[in-house]
Amino acid sequence: MRLLLVNPRFPESFWTFKLAMDQILPRARATNPPLGLATLAALCPPDWEVTIVDENVETVPLAPAADLIGVCGMGVQFPRQAELLRFYRSRGYRVVAGGSYASLCPEQFEGLADAVVAGEAERIWPQFCADFAAGAPQALYRETETVALTDSPTPRFDLLKLDRYSQASLQFSRGCPYRCEFCDIIVMFGRRPRVKSLEQVGRELDALRAHGVRRVFFVDDNLIGNRPQAKALLAFLAEYQARHDYRFSFGTEASLNLARDAELVRLMRDAGFTWVFIGIETTDEASLKETKKTQNVGGDILADVRRMYASGIDVLAGFIVGFDNDTLATFDRQREFIMASGIQSAMIGLLHAMPRTPLHERLQKEGRLRTLVDSCDNTVAGTNVVPKRMEYDAMVERFKRLYRELLTDRAIGERIRNKMRYMQQPLYTGGFGTADSLRIVWRLLRRGIFPGGPSRWAAFLRSLPLRRPAQIPSVISDWIIGLSMADFARRRLEAPAAIRVAERRVASVRAAVANYVESGRARLDVAIAPAPSVSLSLHGLVDRQFFVRAARSLERLLKHTPATVTLRIEALREAEHRHLEHLLYRLRRYGDRVSVDLDERLRAVVSIDSSVFHLVLSGSPRA
């Protein structure tokens, strides 16, 4: 049996760190590989031939040699996941859906897939494989019991292109003992953390070591959910690193009470953890109590963060605004805290109600759910929650402003200084070889710092720890994070003035292709609000000049505005293929905002990299 597993492209967000991936880090095209797919591959019968394609780092095959295609996805990937399922199914493939969103909302996949696997796959995927091989798969496989993680096999890391990611993923536990009202983790994985054995972790590390991996993200929901087991793991990791004389640099997610357990922090440090992502959410005690995040109540959160720094471990954090207790003034308090704490990777979101969570249930009862906003990415400028003590529009505007305030050059530099004052000896060393480290610094300077002009140069220079060279890798890393987030915010959380710029840029696209539109060979559809978008369709034959003019004006439109562009190509002479390629080459950098919709016949001869552009996959051949 030939199985193809696909991880659909993520829409761009703060989490994709596009600037870093595209322009600064060598080789990396995405942060993490699809660990769920590698685990699923390991659960297949041994005689199945499995291939994994991650559309975030490579293009999807349009006519793969496969008997079955599995497509995974989080909620944010659902539109692309659905598009891929529809496309492959329309080509006669048998398709199966799974992953985080299918686990939470399997009903959304009705009519999209031949089968849906909802929940952890360790027990139900082998059942599906047997049924599929026997020709009688069911429509839904839903895990209703508790999966023992000791039954989880070593993921097929060999099927992943690990060198295209900035770090590898490894999972020790699932579940979290707490009960935050907005959290879907405890709905999907329960409140009793389940863990793998230390031998299993050792085997996974052996496999990653064999691939030369250095940076590993323990993708646990809360690594310290079961403290005795976490401590055993950490001691094991320290011993593993020493035994193999191999330095992995680890990172993970953990609850804030980690900082209040000195032994745990010490073990973490000894094990080689260089960063930890903490759900701080807010420093407002009333909001924390309201959302039942009781583990964060009753301490000094700023002191907690600084204690982590003092041990050399960096803190990345999640923040939320929009609790019932919050007002517009909450944004100011969040800004003050984030600045003082020096947290660079501050993922701030408006409170979202994910389906099936207690928060969703409560707000539904209170009639406070908005339906228009996608509730799957918690950092978008919108939410499905109707706030209690703020006007919705004012809240969204203030949210965008908060990001803008935090992502000025000055604020990035100031946070670095505020952090480094407390993190005298960071454990983070980058984990790159000398040549790569130099390349990263050079690219950061050339593509990140220099283009920012004198104010950025000054902020950068002021943040350099000239008397503490050990801090340099962390400072460089924080600039890469800060500038990547600022780059995304500039393009996506635009100030109102951007609309005027968009109008000007759209007018120049119009002028560039006017002749072709008048002669009926091309068509241009434009929308400025709510977001600028341009759709250029080619249905008659054009010449080289068309592509040159279109490339120039579209590139500028994409560069200076948050516009999206759709290219619909129904007719193209062979001689024009290379001009189209040249046009796409110029738009590459903005590929996540460019959709390419090729006529069915052209799809076979013009290759479009779907990891760069959104390749539209209409289900059936067009008439």
Ligand code: B12
């Ligand atoms: C690591 C991680 C990340 C990493 C890396 C993502 C990546 N590329 O892998 C980063 C930090 C980048 C990230 C970002 C985000 N994440 Co995230 N992330 C996780 C985390 C902690 C672990 C995922 C993982 O690797 N698990 C380990 C594997 C083994 O488990 P699994 O994926 O669940 O797979 C199992 C089954 O689902 C099944 N399966 C998986 N795939 C398939 C496919 C088929 C065909 C089948 C049949 C079965 C199947 O088999 C596996 C074995 O049981 C999860 C939490 C969690 N516990 O799942 C959140 C989680 C997946 N993320 C989530 C979200 C929402 C996001 C963000 C949108 C940010 C946010 N919180 O708003 C961003 C978007 C990403 C982007 N690039 O834009 C949500 C998804 C909610 C949902 N139900 O859709 C989760 C569940 C956490 C949460 N509650 O916030 N994330």
Ligand code: SF4
């Ligand atoms: S601590 Fe994190 S994983 Fe645990 S319940 Fe709260 S939000 Fe969910």
